[in-house]
Amino acid sequence: MEGMDLTPPLPDDVLAGVLRRLAPRGLAVSRCVCKAWRRVVDDRRHLRADLLPRSLGGIFLNLHDLRFTQFLSRPTTGAAVSGRLDYTVPGEPDRLPPIYVKDHCNGLLLLHHCVVNPATRQWAPLPPRPPLPQPPPPGMSVCTKEYLVFDPTMSLNNELLIVPNVPYKLNDDNECEESEWPPATLILPVFSSKTGSWEERAYGRDGEAAGMLPGMHQSTPRLCFQHQCGYWRGALYICCDDCFVMRISLSNNMYQAFRLPTELTEDENFYLGKSINGIYCASIFQGSQLQVWFVNFQCVHGQTEWVLKHGRDIFPILPNLNYDEQCDGAWILQEFYCWGQEHSDDEAYTVVYCNEAILEEKFVWDSDNDNVLEPGSRSKDSFLDFLGFHPYKEVVFLSDKFDRVLAYNWSSSKIQDLGKVFPKFYIDWDLHFHHKYVSASFPYTPCWLGELPEKLNLEAQLED
Template sequence: MDRRDQQGEAVTENNTGPLAPLPDDVLADVLRRLPPRGLAASRCVCKSWLAVVDTRRLLRADLLPISVGGFFMNFHNYYISEFFAPLSDGASISGKHNYLPEAGCLSWGYVDDHCNGLVLLHDYTDNGGKICCVLNPATRWLAPVPPCPLPPTEIKHTFQVKYLAYDPTESTDYEVVSVTRFGWVNKPGGCLYDTSRDAVYPEIEQSEWPPSVCILHVFSSRTGQWEERSFARQGDSMGTVSGMRHWPGEQRNAASWRGVLYVHCQTDYVMRISLSSDKYHVIKPPPGIEVEHYPQFYLGKSTKGIYCASIKGRCRLQVWILDESGCQMEWVLIHDRDLSKWLLKHKLEYPRPCANYGSKIQGRWALQDINYYYDDHNRDHNMEELAEEKIEWSVQAYEDEKFTWSSDDECGCYGGHMDILGFHPCKEIIFLSESITRGLAYHLNSSKVEVLGNIYPAGYENELGNEQLLNSSFPYTPCLVTQTANGRS
């Protein structure tokens, strides 16, 4: 069928361009040098280009981060990140980073962030020195990140948190962005400000935050260096420096979408950073997010863009999506469910996991128990055998079952608690932790729940009960696109 222009006239293939005379072999060699997104766009140029790309299978979607290969999880009082993954993938992807520089037989590795298959973590050398790396667990490629310069500031009691920005469909290069966070200030006698020599100054504490021009340090893999960059704010600020200190929080993760980095900041606002235009926006939290002692607010990426989720009370799940179509960016509530009846129906009312109970969780996923095997004191056992011992329940009994939701705000007799593990990048699925005992996959469209498997670390019952906490979690999406800049493969 002939193609036609806007006036309805027939048009023919454009074979007069500079690449038209090229033989198919040469054209294929040119096209395969494009990034995946550019390669996909080239299929729309003409039928001959489409044929070259498809017949030679130049577009390798299997290399891109489109599936969840596991979760890197940081537990309180454990200084090495655990890895929760499907049992079938355990042999190919390991959460033990024993290939880190100077790791030797004992390998530290605390995951700080993840973005499209790359992981940002810090490690410690034998003499106690701290190093930072970006690595690809699927290919075992890694590259060191040099120490970040301290930003010039008069604000006291601050520290820096680093985030990854990486899009393999655009480039194999990545960036690390350092964002200022605020710590608590001593309050002797109930006062806000410390009276020591490190006291903060009221006029600074009451200044707006973030400022109209925010100075951030950005590391580029292309140059191998940190650069001080100024980002101009578009729109209003969020509050004051003093107000940030009341929200120290634990997990403040980030998400990358279409070349923009979204960072979850204190007071639960999101900083939308455009690294290409050197501008940023402040996005206020969704309405209804209330101040709690341990606020649950998780920022992530899924099928339609940027999502956030919150756990209200013990087990009421709320999910929003960010609408950026208008002049004002706003959160739109797309899901609001109380999980208590389902939890109680399946006798998941245990307030805290214990050694005997935690060893009976079944599923297709398992925790690799990296801390438990760290120094080989449990070398007479192995992770595979431990996972087999935990299989007693049937997952399929829960997957397709219909159940009735509770409209009550409270969770009745349910004594456990829910944590958010993250979002699936290509499906509307949110992953949850039930009392750090079992991992759940909750399907937003159908409200079905799938029990994945045990996430309670071996030996964790030796920690104090009130210190058995999940500090942070990062969905890991394997990426096989090869990095070459400033690293080793």
């Protein structure tokens, strides 16, 4: 009979448990099935845009020689996201191993041992990494990096890709046979949270190789420590050694290799990542000449080009801050740290916790108006480094003199002071070593939607 509801009479709680596991697009479709389904979705507010990663929650900072990642975030009256990730490691607090972020994608963090959602405090352990299925050419070796892919608007599953860097010669005296890099078919280990296991996945090359081995450079200035990548519309963009970018399409298992906007030089600093309209690359040369480039990818013809969106000398508008007296800005460091000091007798660790709670203030950082700095006269002794892009605004984050976090809006040419890069205990401790710096940084977008795989099920697989 037309108009009759033919769906099985499931209890609302059971139906809600099934529907809430769907991605947002699936939830939207399910509302159209019948009135009962629409009522369940709407009454429980399953389809909520504010649960998706659509706002910037802060920046995770890996600091040289610190055992725990730091978290720089704005004060908030909402549910606070803690930078403490030690709950993912079972065991006594005084014996915790180093915990630092390796990658971030749409609300999920990749740690060495697990994938974690700091907003919901859910985490899932990872099985041991497999070896590369394609060994490097004879006489050469290769390092790898890991990249997390997660798009909650498409699926609640995540994937982890292990991608090799440019191979390098083990011995300068060895003769190595010439070969293309990357190869015509790139075989990568890929972990899927859906299956809970690793698999080998082949990606065919679309276009020319980036270069020929062994003549390519294994490392380039300013790229040694940074983890630079961005996920945009089904493709993962990776900034690789020897100044090229790899675009890996996850929908058709194809990849492209194309060059950065200009060749990297000794005094030039690059950063590649996702921002408001896609994938961007920012560069600083001659100390303060800033350029922002945009990747224009033509899906029809498969062509990729760089478009210059902004270029200027930002030295005249840099503020003259007093770094000895400057206090917190619009954002604050949570200052959680575990400092381990080994003892030769029992290999125990001395643990120091510095945990500063997020302030309860009734404001959200205004990326257009808050803490806008006036240009100040200063000596040209500053050093600017990249901390990442704002994912939803025309803003690039910089560290100034390794001490302050600045937000530069390239559409308005405004500079804002966000706060300190380093906690005080780190600066005091590092005075004896003189090598404090940010080894990696990850602009973080909280995601309150979805669940990670059950820990017990995956742990059972690891034991088998």
